[in-house]
């Protein structure tokens with residue numbers, strides 16, 4: 318089942334919920350549909366067009382906005398699905414300063430890499446190889462990354478996410494990731510940020 322982008326009343330992206338859950342929010346007047354999906358949900362007596370993007374009718378305060386969780390999906394999105402060393406399609410995660418030499422598993426030390434570069438680089442520093450990166454890796458910023466990090470996406474979401482940090486990353490990610498919606502793992506709102514579980518607003522508990 319496809320997923321629905323949930324926006325705060327202020328249009329800030331909050332998360333992704335199941336279509337059924339989004340429809341319940343709309344039917345309970347807790348959210349309004351901004352974009353329709355191509356799906357129709359049927360009850361015994363009626364048919365409703367399921368939403369693709371909904372906006373909460375009341376503003377929800379998100380108490381703490383921490384760093385974007387470092388996941389493989391989010392990392393590949395940040396690096397456009399390309400090896401940062403040679404530009405080939407990325408298939409693996411590389412630690413710029415190798416873990417065996419004290420490198421941390423952090424946004425500023427991990428990059429997407431192709432199998433070949435990862436193999437050649439092994440546990441060496443870039444200076445030892447004479448390799449350079451266009452720019453040092455950095456954590457992504459912007460509220461859109463809450464959504465991008467889930468790996469669930471829909472082209473209709475783009476205009477709502479672009480003002481919040483999803484720019485060319487979102488576009489490239491779509492381009493290079495050929496998994497369809499059926500391949501996406503359902504991620505209920507808040508689950509992609511386990512640190513903040515329990516901080517989700519009441520209004521989203523439909």
Ligand SMILES: [Zn+2]
Nearest residue numbers: 400403431434
């Ligand atoms: Zn490479």
